[in-house]
Amino acid sequence: MNATVTQDSPQTTDKFATLNIPGREPIELPILKGTMGPDVIDIRALGKQGYFTYDPGFVSTASCMSRITFIDGNKGMLLYRGYPIDQLATKTNYLQVCYLLFKGELPDKEQYLDFENRVKHHSLVHTQMESLFQAFRRDSHPMAVLCGVAGALSAFYHDRMDIYDPEHRELTAIRLISKMPTLAAMSYKYSIGQPFIYPRNDLSYAANFLHMMFATPCEKYTVNPVIERALDRIFILHADHEQNASTSSVRLAGSSGANPYACIAAGIASLWGPAHGGANEACLRMLQEIGTPDRIPEYIARAKDKNDPFRLFGFGHRVYKTFDPRAIVMRDTCHEVLNELHITNNPALKVATELEKIALSDEYFISRNLYPNVDFYSGIILNAIGIPTSMFTVIFALARTIGWISHWNEMQTVKDSRLGRPRQVYTGNPVHNVKTLRLPRH
Numbered sequence: 001m002n003a004t005v006t007q008d009s010p011q012t013t014d015k016f017a018t019l020n021i022p023g024r025e026p027i028e029l030p031i032l033k034g035t036m037g038p039d040v041i042d043i044r045a046l047g048k049q050g051y052f053t054y055d056p057g058f059v060s061t062a063s064c065m066s067r068i069t070f071i072d073g074n075k076g077m078l079l080y081r082g083y084p085i086d087q088l089a090t091k092t093n094y095l096q097v098c099y100l101l102f103k104g105e106l107p108d109k110e111q112y113l114d115f116e117n118r119v120k121h122h123s124l125v126h127t128q129m130e131s132l133f134q135a136f137r138r139d140s141h142p143m144a145v146l147c148g149v150a151g152a153l154s155a156f157y158h159d160r161m162d163i164y165d166p167e168h169r170e171l172t173a174i175r176l177i178s179k180m181p182t183l184a185a186m187s188y189k190y191s192i193g194q195p196f197i198y199p200r201n202d203l204s205y206a207a208n209f210l211h212m213m214f215a216t217p218c219e220k221y222t223v224n225p226v227i228e229r230a231l232d233r234i235f236i237l238h239a240d241h242e243q244n245a246s247t248s249s250v251r252l253a254g255s256s257g258a259n260p261y262a263c264i265a266a267g268i269a270s271l272w273g274p275a276h277g278g279a280n281e282a283c284l285r286m287l288q289e290i291g292t293p294d295r296i297p298e299y300i301a302r303a304k305d306k307n308d309p310f311r312l313f314g315f316g317h318r319v320y321k322t323f324d325p326r327a328i329v330m331r332d333t334c335h336e337v338l339n340e341l342h343i344t345n346n347p348a349l350k351v352a353t354e355l356e357k358i359a360l361s362d363e364y365f366i367s368r369n370l371y372p373n374v375d376f377y378s379g380i381i382l383n384a385i386g387i388p389t390s391m392f393t394v395i396f397a398l399a400r401t402i403g404w405i406s407h408w409n410e411m412q413t414v415k416d417s418r419l420g421r422p423r424q425v426y427t428g429n430p431v432h433n434v435k436t437l438r439l440p441r442h
């Protein structure tokens with residue numbers, strides 16, 4: 001028995017699950033095995049037998065095979081291509097991680113320099129894109145603007161968009177990694193009425209983004225290396241996370257053969273919600289609203305109240321049933337940034353530290369395995385750096401673009417990829433006849 005999963009065909013084990021349905025022959029379902037993680041029951045034959053499975057939120061469903069990212073939610077483990085996230089966050093930079101996620105292995109020095117050079121030389125966007133921004137109201141949420149302009153890239157860069165050509169797919173990935181910081185910074189500059197600042201190829205990826213965000217034509221902006229490193233780390237920690245809602249949206253859109261820029265726009269839309277990427281913005285707003293530690297019990301009580309829709313943002317995760325490993329790195333980075341900026345009395349951090357303590361000792365949170373997630377600390381860091389709250393999810397989208405495009409790329413190489421088309425349990429009216437209306441004649 002060969003239990004190694006290849007991308008082309010899932011490997012069966014010698015085990016089967018037997019499904020007994022009264023009045024029918026037992027149905028044998030093969031059990032598949034990945035490199036790591038739980039075994040998976042292959043239910044593909046069920047549809048032909050006249051049955052669907054019901055799994056809202058896909059809690060128990062593996063929608064694809066993937067070699068990119070592995071999560072063990074019980075152990076708090078996150079691996080990109082087999083490398084632990086804490087090692088990547090401390091020993092690599094974001095562009096190395098981009099290379100790793102897309103290509104499958106960390107680059108050597110020569111490969112890295114070539115990749116970095118290619119990314120840097122695609123950072124400008126077509127000048128006509130600038131006029132697209134003018135069509136948005138100044139007070140538009142930057143995520144609304146980013147959704148629109150990312151999708152619009154397909155109208156500008158359709159010269160190399162054969163999704164079956166690996167070179168075209170790689171160029172698309174490079175263009176996306178390179179142009180997303182430019183578009184993200186442009187959406188911010190537009191919202192505050194400042195001129196767009198062009199990218200600088202002599203800066204690192206994170207430093208260039210800070211430059212495009214904070215420089216003006218009148219004043220030089222000097223990048224603080226501690227902040228540059230912190231932002232780079234935030235990018236690494238958000239780069240991929242297996243089959244989350246936004247990545248699944250990209251894959252679903254991509255399954256129809258849609259162009260990659262449109263698929264990325266689908267990912268951005270899905271990321272926006274407060275249960276997903278919008279949680280960092282919601283979390284900081286919540287910490288600021290709580291204001292002082294003495295008000296925490298009031299909010300804990302609200303979070304527990306089933307009649308109140310309020311949830312503690314930055315807490316809980318569909319997959320992690322222990323500390324989110326990204327949150328641990330993020331907490332250390334948060335302290336580094338606040339020290340560097342001599343922020344000793346940050347009210348949001350005070351509330352966050354106290355909230356974490358109280359929630360981790362509260363029966364409600366313990367019994368439901370609700371631990372701080374990546375978004376619990378990222379908002380405090382971004383806020384200290386001077387990034388406005390409305391840009392938090394934009395930064396998440398910028399960082400996650402490499403994950404989305406790596407999954408989209410992988411889909412094109414897997415034989416098992418099919419049009420994504422879930423079924424449903426229909427609960428509407430049974431068949432009944434239309435009654436003809438007798439309408440007045442005109």
Ligand code: CMC
Nearest residue numbers: 274275276277279303311312313314315316317318368373
């Ligand atoms: N505050 C209070 N109660 C919660 C929370 C929370 N943040 N999260 C889950 N619960 C409760 C929930 O009410 C339910 O209780 P009960 O069993 O009594 O009905 C139980 O815990 C299980 O929750 P669930 O909604 O069934 O779990 P889920 O896997 O569908 O939800 C989640 C995961 C992330 C949507 C949810 O934990 C949440 O809404 N958290 C706050 C938003 C947030 O921080 N999201 C960022 C996720 S990490 C970044 C990313 O990957 O996008």
